Amino acid sequence: MAGRDLAVRRALRAHADPLVVDLGYGASPVTTVELAARLRAHVPDVRVLGLELDEQRVAAGAAVAAPPVLDFRRGGFELAGTRPVLVRAFNVLRQYAESDVEPSWRAMLERLAPGGLLVDGTCDEIGRICSWVTVARSGPVSLTLSCRPATLDRRRPWPNGCRRCSSTATCPVSASTPC
Numbered sequence: 001m002a003g004r005d006l007a008v009r010r011a012l013r014a015h016a017d018p019l020v021v022d023l024g025y026g027a028s029p030v031t032t033v034e035l036a037a038r039l040r041a042h043v044p045d046v047r048v049l050g051l052e053l054d055e056q057r058v059a060a061g062a063a064v065a066a067p068p069v070l071d072f073r074r075g076g077f078e079l080a081g082t083r084p085v086l087v088r089a090f091n092v093l094r095q096y097a098e099s100d101v102e103p104s105w106r107a108m109l110e111r112l113a114p115g116g117l118l119v120d121g122t123c124d125e126i127g128r129i130c131s132w133v134t135v136a137r138s139g140p141v142s143l144t145l146s147c148r149p150a151t152l153d154r155r156r157p158w159p160n161g162c163r164r165c166s167s168t169a170t171c172p173v174s175a176s177t178p179c
């Protein structure tokens with residue numbers, strides 16, 4: 001995701017010390033490790049720092065750390081006092097109230113390096129369906145919706161009934177088009 005995004009690549013390449021924060025990386029540091037590998041293919045001197053509120057998750061990250069290029073620390077929206085060029089926060093703010101989003105974004109955006117970006121998104125468990133917004137201090141830059149159509153189950157029943165006929169039977173057309 002981040003490696004293919006032109007705005008992200010430009011921002012990272014414009015900085016002498018391109019630091020990326022993966023905020024709220026979760027139970028396993030695997031997504032942070034993958035992010036670092038993918039970004040390094042485009043920005044060889046990138047450094048990635050995983051931040052978590054949960055101490056046990058920080059300890060899990062520390063076990064695979066390779067400082068200074070890949071590190072893990074305890075931290076939240078204050079970004080542990082760092083000035084990253086990019087913050088990725090995936091599936092973090094969806095645990096919060098909608099009214100928390102703006103102050104959280106503001107807290108992170110204020111701490112970015114000049115020209116920095118925040119990528120805030122959400123996805124299903126295996127990342128086949130994703131959406132994310134890229135935000136700069138001056139405001140939103142883009143909204144991306146992404147999915148792999150071949151993996152979508154097109155014959156899933158409507159759990160709450162079809163919006164038109166109220167049937168809960170398997171929709172013969174698709175899961176996204178009411179019959």
Ligand SMILES: C[S@@+](CC[C@H](N)C(=O)[O-])C[C@H]1O[C@@H](n2cnc3c(N)ncnc32)[C@H](O)[C@@H]1O
Nearest residue numbers: 024025026027052053054075076077090091092
């Ligand atoms: C659902 S997991 C997301 C994991 C990973 N980013 C992913 O998309 O697979 C959300 C994580 O965010 C962490 N978290 C929640 N609020 C946070 C905050 N303000 N700062 C840092 N981490 C936070 C939680 O501890 C949890 O591990």
